[in-house]
Amino acid sequence: MEAFEYNASAARVIFGSGTVSRLCDEVARQKLTAPLLLSTPEQVGQVKQLKVLLQGKVAGIFSGATMHTPSAITEKALAYVELTKADAVISIGGGSTIGLGKAISIRTGLPHICIPTTYAGSEMTPILGETQDGKKTTRSDPKILPGTVIYDVDLTMTLPVGMSATSGVNAIAHAVEALYSRNANPIISLLAIEGIKQLSTSLPKIVTSPSDLVSRQSALYGAWLCGTCLGAVGMSLHHKLCHTLGGSFNMPHAETHTIILPHALAYNAPALPEVMKSLAGALPDSDGDAIVGLNRLLQSLKVKRGLKDLGFKEEQIDLAAQIAVGNPYWNPRPVEIGPIRELLRRAWAGEDAR
Numbered sequence: 001m002e003a004f005e006y007n008a009s010a011a012r013v014i015f016g017s018g019t020v021s022r023l024c025d026e027v028a029r030q031k032l033t034a035p036l037l038l039s040t041p042e043q044v045g046q047v048k049q050l051k052v053l054l055q056g057k058v059a060g061i062f063s064g065a066t067m068h069t070p071s072a073i074t075e076k077a078l079a080y081v082e083l084t085k086a087d088a089v090i091s092i093g094g095g096s097t098i099g100l101g102k103a104i105s106i107r108t109g110l111p112h113i114c115i116p117t118t119y120a121g122s123e124m125t126p127i128l129g130e131t132q133d134g135k136k137t138t139r140s141d142p143k144i145l146p147g148t149v150i151y152d153v154d155l156t157m158t159l160p161v162g163m164s165a166t167s168g169v170n171a172i173a174h175a176v177e178a179l180y181s182r183n184a185n186p187i188i189s190l191l192a193i194e195g196i197k198q199l200s201t202s203l204p205k206i207v208t209s210p211s212d213l214v215s216r217q218s219a220l221y222g223a224w225l226c227g228t229c230l231g232a233v234g235m236s237l238h239h240k241l242c243h244t245l246g247g248s249f250n251m252p253h254a255e256t257h258t259i260i261l262p263h264a265l266a267y268n269a270p271a272l273p274e275v276m277k278s279l280a281g282a283l284p285d286s287d288g289d290a291i292v293g294l295n296r297l298l299q300s301l302k303v304k305r306g307l308k309d310l311g312f313k314e315e316q317i318d319l320a321a322q323i324a325v326g327n328p329y330w331n332p333r334p335v336e337i338g339p340i341r342e343l344l345r346r347a348w349a350g351e352d353a354r
Ligand code: NAD
Pocket: 040, 041, 042, 043, 066, 067, 068, 069, 093, 094, 095, 096, 097, 099, 117, 118, 119, 120, 121, 122, 123, 125, 126, 127, 128, 129, 155, 156, 157, 158, 159, 160, 163, 167, 230, 253, 254
């Protein structure tokens, strides 16, 4: 075995069904008296239930979280933190709400309890992406990692089928890139393979039967493992392409990850014979070929396959390719403009990866 480095995440995790009822104990355990509850406008119902659970003992509710953590929203939330003298933040939602929790926590030093309701994995990472004047910047700091995460599968039952599918593939993408990360290590690779297995078997069942508790549980568990991978090792081509498409072209996060993943993997495949073998073993119905397995998985999830279906224009491909290769980063195969342009063209057109 080659020498490696492994940094364990320090978060405390509570996982199961009905676990949100443990929030009261958790707040008491940390001696918190006035947590500020965070959500998007769409999840006001769930955040109000948290307030009831905490018997109204909260600093308040801020329901303005939105995609890409815009600084203007963070400023508003910070003013509310000050006004209400909050002593913690509790985020309930997906990566957008958790992003706001991280943005507040890193600026104020307040503890952050996360209750994730999608499969995006932000709760397991020390990474924060923020947007100002239309520009998204990302930073990493161990202090950004939320201290406590409560996974309650019951709260994911309302995640719409389409969002469940794309959010789940977003999680799979973290694990896929962890397998060929520059700082890949055997511990994280174990989590990555298990995360991919859990999600790739449960997501098709969720699509046909969204209230199947066992599949929902397996997907959330897989999402936790995949989020841990994202937080532990560096990502490459796939995440950089999605960052470009999200940050510079405002493409939706999970849907974009879903479309790009098989193409990014096909691009890197010639440099990764061993990883491709393990991946093929982790994906059901792959016939020994990871790209075939991914293409079939996406087909079974009935997700959009073309960037053109998300409003991305063919004439934007050149600019996206230039931005994606303009900022050099490590990747197992050299990142070259011609092949990247062709990758984006195929993804735009919705062709199968190969
Ligand atoms: P999201 O948080 O934007 O949620 C999408 C929509 O689904 C929102 O309206 C939300 O309220 C709703 N929703 C969430 N859970 C629901 C549920 N259980 N039932 C009903 N509705 C629900 O989506 P996301 O994909 O989780 O997060 C995307 C954002 O997170 C992006 O900004 C992305 O950059 C960021 N992200 C960051 C990291 C990181 O490590 N920093 C990791 C992954 C994603």
